[in-house]
Amino acid sequence: MTNKIVKRGMALLFSSVYAGAAQSAYELNLQPPETPIAHQIYDLHTLILLVCVFIFCVVFGVMFYAIFKHRKSVGHKAAQFHENTTIEIIWTIIPFFILVGMAYPATKTVLAMKNTSNPDMTIKITGYQWKWKYDYLQDGIGFYSMLATTQDQIYGRAPKDEHYLLEVDKPLVVPTGKKIRLLITADDVIHSWWVPAFGVKQDAIVGFIRDTWFEVEKPGIYRGQCAELCGKDHGFMPIVVEAKEPKDYEIWLAEQKQAQAATKVDVNKTFTLDELKAQGEKVFNTTCAACHQVNGKGIPGTFPALDGSKIANGPKADHLNIVMNGKPGTAMVAFSTQLSDIELASVITYERNAWGNKTGDAIQPSEVKALRK
Amino acid sequence: MDAAHATHAHGEHAHHPSGIMRWVTTTNHKDIGTLYLTFAGVMFFIGGIMAMTIRAELFQPGLQFLRPDFFNQLTTLHGLIMVFGAIMPAFVGFANWQVPMMVGAPDMAFARMNNWSFWLLPFAALLLIVSFFVPGGAAAAGWTLYAPLSVQLGPGMDLTIFAVHILGASSIMGAINIITTILNMRAPGMTLMKMPLFVWTWLITAYLLIAVMPVLAGAVTMLLTDRHFGTHFFNAAGGGDPVLFQHVFWFFGHPEVYIMILPGFGIISQIIPTFARKPLFGYSSMVYATASIAILSFIVWAHHMFTVGMPAAGQLFFMYATMLIAVPTGVKVFNWVSTMWRGSMTFETPMLFAIGFIFLFTMGGFTGLVLAITPVDIQLQDTYYVVAHFHYVLVAGALFSIFGGIYYWLPKWTGKMYDETLGKWHFWLSMIFFNVAFFVQHFLGLAGMPRRIPDYAPQFADFNMISSIGAFGFGLSQLLFVYIVIKCIRSGEKVSAKPWEGAQGLEWTLPSPPPYHSFETPPLVK
Numbered sequence: 001m002t003n004k005i006v007k008r009g010m011a012l013l014f015s016s017v018y019a020g021a022a023q024s025a026y027e028l029n030l031q032p033p034e035t036p037i038a039h040q041i042y043d044l045h046t047l048i049l050l051v052c053v054f055i056f057c058v059v060f061g062v063m064f065y066a067i068f069k070h071r072k073s074v075g076h077k078a079a080q081f082h083e084n085t086t087i088e089i090i091w092t093i094i095p096f097f098i099l100v101g102m103a104y105p106a107t108k109t110v111l112a113m114k115n116t117s118n119p120d121m122t123i124k125i126t127g128y129q130w131k132w133k134y135d136y137l138q139d140g141i142g143f144y145s146m147l148a149t150t151q152d153q154i155y156g157r158a159p160k161d162e163h164y165l166l167e168v169d170k171p172l173v174v175p176t177g178k179k180i181r182l183l184i185t186a187d188d189v190i191h192s193w194w195v196p197a198f199g200v201k202q203d204a205i206v207g208f209i210r211d212t213w214f215e216v217e218k219p220g221i222y223r224g225q226c227a228e229l230c231g232k233d234h235g236f237m238p239i240v241v242e243a244k245e246p247k248d249y250e251i252w253l254a255e256q257k258q259a260q261a262a263t264k265v266d267v268n269k270t271f272t273l274d275e276l277k278a279q280g281e282k283v284f285n286t287t288c289a290a291c292h293q294v295n296g297k298g299i300p301g302t303f304p305a306l307d308g309s310k311i312a313n314g315p316k317a318d319h320l321n322i323v324m325n326g327k328p329g330t331a332m333v334a335f336s337t338q339l340s341d342i343e344l345a346s347v348i349t350y351e352r353n354a355w356g357n358k359t360g361d362a363i364q365p366s367e368v369k370a371l372r373k
Numbered sequence: 374m375d376a377a378h379a380t381h382a383h384g385e386h387a388h389h390p391s392g393i394m395r396w397v398t399t400t401n402h403k404d405i406g407t408l409y410l411t412f413a414g415v416m417f418f419i420g421g422i423m424a425m426t427i428r429a430e431l432f433q434p435g436l437q438f439l440r441p442d443f444f445n446q447l448t449t450l451h452g453l454i455m456v457f458g459a460i461m462p463a464f465v466g467f468a469n470w471q472v473p474m475m476v477g478a479p480d481m482a483f484a485r486m487n488n489w490s491f492w493l494l495p496f497a498a499l500l501l502i503v504s505f506f507v508p509g510g511a512a513a514a515g516w517t518l519y520a521p522l523s524v525q526l527g528p529g530m531d532l533t534i535f536a537v538h539i540l541g542a543s544s545i546m547g548a549i550n551i552i553t554t555i556l557n558m559r560a561p562g563m564t565l566m567k568m569p570l571f572v573w574t575w576l577i578t579a580y581l582l583i584a585v586m587p588v589l590a591g592a593v594t595m596l597l598t599d600r601h602f603g604t605h606f607f608n609a610a611g612g613g614d615p616v617l618f619q620h621v622f623w624f625f626g627h628p629e630v631y632i633m634i635l636p637g638f639g640i641i642s643q644i645i646p647t648f649a650r651k652p653l654f655g656y657s658s659m660v661y662a663t664a665s666i667a668i669l670s671f672i673v674w675a676h677h678m679f680t681v682g683m684p685a686a687g688q689l690f691f692m693y694a695t696m697l698i699a700v701p702t703g704v705k706v707f708n709w710v711s712t713m714w715r716g717s718m719t720f721e722t723p724m725l726f727a728i729g730f731i732f733l734f735t736m737g738g739f740t741g742l743v744l745a746i747t748p749v750d751i752q753l754q755d756t757y758y759v760v761a762h763f764h765y766v767l768v769a770g771a772l773f774s775i776f777g778g779i780y781y782w783l784p785k786w787t788g789k790m791y792d793e794t795l796g797k798w799h800f801w802l803s804m805i806f807f808n809v810a811f812f813v814q815h816f817l818g819l820a821g822m823p824r825r826i827p828d829y830a831p832q833f834a835d836f837n838m839i840s841s842i843g844a845f846g847f848g849l850s851q852l853l854f855v856y857i858v859i860k861c862i863r864s865g866e867k868v869s870a871k872p873w874e875g876a877q878g879l880e881w882t883l884p885s886p887p888p889y890h891s892f893e894t895p896p897l898v899k
Binding site for chain 1 (some may be wrong): 434
């Protein structure tokens with residue numbers, strides 16, 4: 001009801017300003033809410049906006065009346081009054097009561113947003129530079145989710161597709177009609193997990209876990225973005241959530257469990273150099289290339305080159321150490337927590353044998369495992 | 374004494390160096406005021422060029438001109454330079470020129486320290502600009518410098534930290550000087566409650582500066598030791614907390630917001646009565662409202678942090694406290710409108726900027742109220758809605774008040790009148806382009822566009838293009854302002870001691886331009 005009123009009001013207010021440019025892209029209001037909390041936020045915003053517009057019209061109605069009538073050019077003589085205690089008390093007290101009227105519904109929503117008790121399921125979300133990881137704590141599956149838009153689209157060498165910058169390789173999948181608790185943290189710097197249609201925005205803070213929740217009503221695909229500046233690719237770590245009917249969700253979950261079991265590898269197996277390089281290239285391009293670049297040249301001054309670098313061509317132990325344990329005070333974090341033994345072994349092998357680097361070293365997953373404490 | 378006076382009157386300041394050394398060694402409040410305002414103007418254009426580069430990149434989706442890390446450096450330095458290089462020094466420039474003349478004092482209390490607090494600024498600015506050319510480039514963590522991102526960055530961050538230290542030292546010295554001048558050097562008979570409102574707002578602002586600049590210095594010092602000396606204030610792995618940085622930063626940052634607007638309130642409170650030809654309505658409630666805003670500013674800082682995951686009690690406390698600020702701010706707006714009510718108004722350029730200020734600052738106040746509501750803020754935090762909000766209060770607020778003040782006192786300072794027609798052009802161009810640039814950003818934020826991103830999804834394209842056009846127009850319009858000021862100084866028409874019919878106050882009893890040393894004998898205020 002209020003939604004309709006404000007939509008019409010906004011349309012009236014602004015259509016005159018931007019007449020002739022009325023396309024669907026000119027969105028004037030919050031995204032359509034899809035959870036109970038998002039509905040409450042939407043209505044709160046509507047209420048407060050209407051109150052503000054009303055006060056605005058009264059105050060500036062008075063001011064513009066004075067500007068047109070009480071001007072020297074129409075011969076208006078200045079009065080000399082300069083205070084009136086009664087009116088000053090009135091315009092201090094009335095706003096106070098208006099504020100109390102706004103605070104009451106806002107307080108109810110704050111308490112509802114904070115109520116993460118009795119969830120149907122719990123998902124742990126970890127922010128990395130610049131991707132998200134989702135761990136389904138009860139079901140034991142987990143995966144990374146990162147931008148699917150290509151560099152060619154970003155740099156204008158290919159046409160941009162419909163969900164440019166708001167598409168990922170693997171979305172978070174959740175069931176509809178279930179209360180889902182999120183445990184949110186980060187691995188390197190502060191990120192913020194935000195899906196506007198859910199009314200959820202929670203900072204992901206390194207070393208601390210914060211919780212929030214949502215319960216989505218309709219199946220569909222919902223899109224959001226990282227909302228806290230987190231370095232170079234802050235604008236390129238979108239969030240996509242796919243809500244499925246519970247029965248479809250169960251099918252998806254079973255598939256995931258199966259796929260995860262199939263990719264388990266024996267860490268004691270010995271791989272050939274070519275096998276390691278082939279897998280390492282994939283890991284490099286998804287995990288390392290954002291900083292060190294696909295061509296291994298890095299970004300001078302900011303991210304060091306690996307092509308021809310001392311570490312990638314020096315002793316294996318130093319190379320393993322920096323990748324697994326990171327370099328404090330820089331964007332190079334400890335990747336031993338993010339990558340598996342085989343991924344670490346293959347990516348380091350790749351780095352030592354790609355571009356101009358030709359060490360011929362093949363690092364086996366068992367070597368990585370031995371270094372883990 | 375008499376002999377010295379005569380020398381001043383005739384030979385001006387024959388004992389002073391001339392040329393560049395006059396400006397380097399000056400201890401005169403008028404010279405230093407001019408230096409501050411000129412510095413602020415230069416920084417305003419440097420920060421403005423950064424803003425227009427940012428808007429050029431955001432003109433269309435995709436990356437056309439900038440790498441993402443350079444984009445982040447530009448947004449960071451645009452913020453730091455506009456806050457610490459343009460707005461704050463401009464207001465200190467006004468304080469230098471106006472406070473002694475408005476309280477009937479011959480100069481600032483500590484004339485040599487005044488010179489030192491100005492001459493620190495160019496060095497701090499140089500550090501900020503040089504930081505673009507060190508390996509890794511300038512700081513790219515946003516003007517808020519949040520840890521741990523700011524711990525990751527290269528040496529550009531260290532230069533920024535030193536610059537902030539120097540700027541803070543300069544501000545503290547300036548504030549001590551202003552407080553001492555106001556409390557000790559008022560003309561006989563000028564009680565505190567007879568001071569012009571501009572002086573009152575600066576007195577309160579100066580106390581805010583002394584209270585919070587050391588807090589900022591502490592925050593960036595902790596950052597420096599975390600970066601280089603093995604401390605873990607903001608590193609959870611070492612027992613620290615990244616959110617601690619935000620608490621300390623915003624304990625400085627929120628009062629800082631009022632540091633940048635209270636002197637503007639003061640300027641508007643001088644301009645409106647002059648052109649309404651009517652005394653300011655509710656003088657004492659204006660003073661109390663300013664003081665209330667300043668006190669409340671210390672207990673609202675965490676409203677910048679509603680998404681960090683505070684307990685419900687914390688969110689509610691900071692929401693209620695923030696909403697309370699609407700009451701004294703409302704009182705101020707009502708008082709200005711009542712001053713205009715039944716006046717005999719004329720609309721010279723200073724008055725236009727003052728009315729533009731009230732109109733647009735109030736809109737920024739309303740969006741501030743929307744953002745105070747915790748659940749709504751959680752939806753809008755770190756979006757373009759916030760960018761629109763703070764540009765309404767800082768550009769249409771602080772900057773418009775600075776423009777208004779310059780047009781209002783320029784005839785006094787130079788003894789010459791600016792070109793009224795061009796001044797009106799400057800106002801209307803600024804007013805229109807400002808709204809084209811920033812009004813649409815409210816919609817972008819509501820629709821879900823995060824701030825500080827170099828590229829965006831196609832559904833945000835139309836409003837971004839409009840906003841960029843507005844920003845270019847606004848930036849170019851400011852060249853007109855430079856032309857108007859230069860033209861006024863070079864060839865403006867001579868004015869009398871009181872060029873504005875309705876002006877009140879001691880500064881208008883002095884000739885225009887005022888003598889190099891004014892009020893050597895204190896005037897008597899009845």
